[in-house]
Amino acid sequence: MDDRTEGLLGSRYLKLDRLRKEGIDPYPARCSPSQGIRDVVALFEAMEDDRETMQAIPM
Known part of the structure; x- marks a missing residue:
């Protein structure tokens, strides 16, 4: 290894x-x-419903 x-x-x-x-x-x-997992699933399902209105954000 070097200094x-x-x-x-x-x-x-x-x-x-x-x-x-x-x-x-x-x-x-x-x-x-x-x-909790129920909250996460509910949020995910809500996002799927709005998938057409969502836009990708470049990183």
Whole structure:
């Protein structure tokens, strides 16, 4: 590895260590859903009904 790569990795390891010392899990294995599956299905079905009026948005 070159010096730049080693410096970047060292910086990332320091940040990772700091997060852990602050009690923050940098890689949480859980999440809280914001909507239930029924809500998602209803939104999807509503979008299908309006499909003809929807326009693609370039990214």
